[in-house]
Amino acid sequence: MEEYILRTINLSKKYKDKLIVDNVNMNIRRGDIYGFIGENGAGKTSVIRLITGLVKITSGNIILFNSDIEENIKTQRKRIGSLIESPALYPEMTAYQNLEAIRLQRGISGKQEIDRVLDLVNLKNTKNKKVKNFSLGMKQKLAIAIALLGDPEFLILDEPINGLDPVSIVEIRELLKKINKDKDTTILISSHILKELNQLATTYGVISNGKLIDEFSSQDLEQRCKLSLDIKVDDINRAVIIIEEQLNTNNFKVIKDNTIKLFDYINQPGKVSSVLVKNNIEIQQIMTNGEDLEDYYVNLIGGCKNV
Structure with missing residues (x-):
């Protein structure tokens, strides 16, 4: 039986008369790297703030580590590490001092924990450099280090690679893969850099206008986006018979506009x-077609908005 770290049941949030999170049913299994996708204002950060308890739920439920009792959920949230929007950093302090302040605030034992997370995000050699003199990318790495304090079981990262240079993006990607694999850490990560997310996520959720419109695995995505030979013909029924009998394949599907997607x-x-x-x-059009995550997302959102 699959173990879920997080499930939301018709999760909703309303500000005044505006519903910004609309009956979201999210399912994150233990060990998932869940890529959370949506345009600016779609509701990603609002959902994350509801999950982490930063804002109050209007309606619906959260089941966190198999508990849906409010008092228990408050306790279970201690097993979460999170980076949401831009965390408050102390500019006059070093990275080490910032982490020490957070460590004491959270009651995390052992100063060696600070060295561990600084090493993970490649900031161990910043020494006495104050955070006010950090680049944007260095500040983002420090924010991720804060989220990693205490070795959380569930890591929630809202746009964690914002401001990072290409080398740092690869470093963070490999770090997240490592902690997911080595420690079975479950990760919820939102990002607008979909090509990067495509190299990391095992499961995806797509949100638009506050509604979760699709959830799918990386295997599902591969099937939905795999290369095909798209053939538009005048007689779809006869074309199907000919493909089956003379090309000896049934690895195709018929879509709209008298088009066959042939995967051989x-x-x-x-x-x-x-x-x-x-x-x-009569062949009216024949072309090779295929999508990546970005193409699939754009088509999905475009279709959703045109309904």
């Missing part, structure tokens, strides 16, 4: 065309 013969459009034309099938 991707690199042999000439052969496919020849077989169809010899059987008096």
Whole structure:
């Protein structure tokens, strides 16, 4: 039986008369790296703030570590590390001093924990440099280090690679993969850099206008976005029969506008065309097609907004 770290049941948040989180049903399994996708203002940060208890729920429920009792959830949140928007940093202090202040505030034992997280985010050599003199990327790394204090079981990161240079982005990606693999840490990460998220996430949730409109695994995404030979014909029924009988494949699907998505013969459009034309099938269009996460997201959101 699958173990869920987090489930939300019709989670909603209303400010005055505006519903900004609308009946969200999110499901995050232990060990997931859950990529949370949505345009600015879609509701990502609001959902995260509800999960972490920073704002009050209007309606619906949260089940966190298998508990839906409010008092228990407050206790279970101690097992979460989070980076939400821009954390408050003490500019006149060093990275070490900032982490020590947070460590004491949270009651986390052992100063060695500070060295551990500084090493993880590659800030161990900042020594006496004050945070006010950090680059934006260094500040973001420090914020991630704060989220990692105490070795949380569930890590929630809201746009964690904002401001990072390409090298630092790769470092953070590899760090998150490592702690997910080595410690089975479950991670919820929102990002607008979808190509990067595509290299990290195992599961995705897409939110638009406060509604979670889709959840899918990386395997689902691969199937939905895999390369195909898209063939638009005049007689879809006869074309299907010819493909099955003469090309010996049923690895295709029929979509709208008399189009067949053929997942075999991707690199042999000439052969496919020849077989169809010899059987008096008029080919109106034939092209190789495929999507990545960004393409899929844009099409999904575009479709949702046009409903």
